[in-house]
Amino acid sequence: MSELKLYNTLGRNIQNFQSQIPKKVGMYVCGPTVYGPPHLGHVRGPIVFDVLRRFLKYQGYKVRFVRNITDVGHLVGDADEGEDKLQKQAKIEQLEPMEVAQSYTDQYNWAMDQLNVQRPSIEPKASGHIIEQIEMIQTIMDKGFAYEVNGSVYFDVMAYSIEHKYGELSGRNTDDLIAGAGNESRSLEGQDEKKSPNDFALWKRATPEHIMQWTSPWGKGYPGWHIECSAMSAKYLGESFDIHGGGMDLLFPHHECEIAQSKTAHNHQLARYWVHHNMITINGQKMAKSLNNGIKVTELFEGNHSLLSRGFGPKTLRFFVLQAHYRGTLDFSEEALIASEKGMKRLESAIGIIKNLKVSDESTIEIGDVKSAIFDALNDDLNTPIVIAQLFELAKRIQIVNDGKEKINSVIRDEIGQLMNEVYNDILGMPITSNESSNNNLDEIMSLVTDIRTSAKNEKNYALSDLIRDRLRAAGITLMDSKEGTTWKID
Ligand SMILES: [Zn+2]
Known part of the structure; x- marks a missing residue:
């Protein structure tokens, strides 16, 4: 190293x-x-x-x-x-x-x-x-x-x-x-x-x-x-x-x-x-009280600001900050946040499938090059944008294996899992939550919870149905009711 x-x-x-x-x-x-x-x-x-x-x-x-x-x-x-x-x-x-x-x-x-x-x-x-x-x-x-x-x-x-x-x-x-x-x-x-x-x-x-x-x-x-x-x-x-x-x-x-x-x-x-x-600018402008463009952290999370149409989670904000080198300027805008959120989700859905990758006796992919590029970048004045670019490269390889175009053995699969965990979770401080690693479980649990809530509503037990909605909301899950039934999304 x-x-x-x-x-x-x-x-x-x-x-x-x-x-x-x-x-x-x-x-x-x-x-x-x-x-x-x-x-x-x-x-x-x-x-x-x-x-x-x-x-x-x-x-x-x-x-x-x-x-x-x-x-x-x-x-x-x-x-x-x-x-x-x-x-x-x-x-x-x-x-x-x-x-x-x-x-x-x-x-x-x-x-x-x-x-x-x-x-x-x-x-x-x-x-x-x-x-x-x-x-x-x-x-x-x-x-x-x-x-x-x-x-x-x-x-x-x-x-x-x-x-x-x-x-x-x-x-x-x-x-x-x-x-x-x-x-x-x-x-x-x-x-x-x-x-x-x-x-x-x-x-x-x-x-x-x-x-x-x-x-x-x-x-x-x-x-x-x-x-x-x-x-x-x-x-x-x-x-x-x-x-x-x-x-x-x-x-x-x-x-x-x-x-x-x-x-x-x-x-x-x-x-x-x-x-x-370096500092954060907003839509190309310096942040200043006189410009009235200061955004409170709570406003960012809740989407409660004229520059935002919705809220963004703290993980998205962290990912957004790390996508720029710390000595460069970082321009804040809703479009940039949306792009960061998209990228983060793409990366995390790749992390989520590592465990379920089908293993073969041999592996047609290697990850040594990615691993050394990641640590070279960290050592090179903490170059987090390059680290993230390399994680996307890793995600691409995971996807290729998942699509059946390349093979992987259990050793390389475990190595990928460990590298993702060490770099993404431990060093970049992006928590890999259970819903990324066990989305399947969450689907089942959520279908159970929404069923319970629907029957509570049918019985006119609105106190219970509201409680379920509010508690999920606090846990970062939003329920959306429509004529077709209830769907949910992770904030
Ligand atoms: Zn000081």
């Missing part, structure tokens, strides 16, 4: 992956700021990093996967200005900020469960690590890379730039940054406290009406957005760890700031591999 290679944003090239400690991987992925319901923009990263994590596990690594919850410090404006996103939402909903955080954390995790994204090994919250953040800020100050003004603490990019390169990850240079920061942001709240517009907040002084505030050596306040990831990753993964993941939209300023903080506090490069996934 070839070795895993990943595109490292730090260095901008494909690199051989080698873990710091043999057979162990520490991985940190920036999690959500929990001030709203999970939407389409939330699904790609978790699915991509879930596949990376699953593939590493498949290769025998023990993976510690940390994904944080941002529940404090993320302000409305990127340049350390405006209200805290959670506090703003709490006012709208007339709730405590921590009630808002809990509710949306639960909704996010529910969506991740639906999408078959494995829960993180550790899910630290920013608000639960204030002491660690204060300690780290103090260290950065003690080393001369941060300064206090009026109870706020800012990172000194100028001081940092003497020995380090601020912008090494994003490729931006500080002169451009200063020019780009412009005068308008200097006039924003707190900006005039900064020595340079590039400086960013490590700690912000809280006004009395600010709800989320803690005591610090610099007075009452709250942490800046970037420091939580530096502090929490160090706590759970060590000062230097293997993989840091996130969306390309976090490259600057968030990840750049994480690196600067960790380098100055710990003298380490933070993560050795920086893996960034």
Whole structure:
């Protein structure tokens, strides 16, 4: 088997992956700021990093996967200005900020469960690590890379730039940054406290009406957005760890700031591999609140959105995401989802017939070429579209055997079954449910259930017939009544 290679944003090239400690991987992925319901923009990263994590596990690594919850410090404006996103939402909903955080954390995790994204090994919250953040800020100050003004603490990019390169990850240079920061942001709240517009907040002084505030050596306040990831990753993964993941939209300023903080506090490069996934566009347009094209995950599942004529299951969404390479753009549209769903069903119906393939003494087909192509693709910077294309090739061969045009022996048949299970179910995280592997049983059971329901209706026991319909619906099966009788479909 070839070795895993990943595109490292730090260095901008494909690199051989080698873990710091043999057979162990520490991985940190920036999690959500929990001030709203999970939407389409939330699904790609978790699915991509879930596949990376699953593939590493498949290769025998023990993976510690940390994904944080941002529940404090993320302000409305990127340049350390405006209200805290959670506090703003709490006012709208007339709730405590921590009630808002809990509710949306639960909704996010529910969506991740639906999408078959494995829960993180550790899910630290920013608000639960204030002491660690204060300690780290103090260290950065003690080393001369941060300064206090009026109870706020800012990172000194100028001081940092003497020995380090601020912008090494994003490729931006500080002169451009200063020019780009412009005068308008200097006039924003707190900006005039900064020595340079590039400086960013490590700690912000809280006004009395600010709800989320803690005591610090610099007075009452709250942490800046970037420091939580530096502090929490160090706590759970060590000062230097293997993989840091996130969306390309976090490259600057968030990840750049994480690196600067960790380098100055710990003298380490933070993560050795920086893996960034590209964003999802909708019908060719960037997703944005102002464009009003954000689609909530629940709207996607239920089909309850102007861009959708019906709902799509979480498996379809996962398959759709994996059909694109994670560094490429992914354009969302109903047509694209329908195509993904079709492909997924074709693949799964092939998986469903593997067990029933008639075996001969000899086999006229081989699958060695497909198997090596699949693992070469996974190792080649997690090229899931090629993996899926190879699975379709496998499905084609299954179909040919099923049509009696080629022969297969039990060894090759079992090998196909195992490969499908390992790649589709275990690595891509597409659950092979019993209805794909035992469709025949399901047909019989469903004909029994619909018969019972029909007789319940004939006896005017509508409570029972509705209960059967609703329970099936919850299990992902829709009944369709017509004059000819009742038919059913799997959602
Ligand atoms: Zn982060």
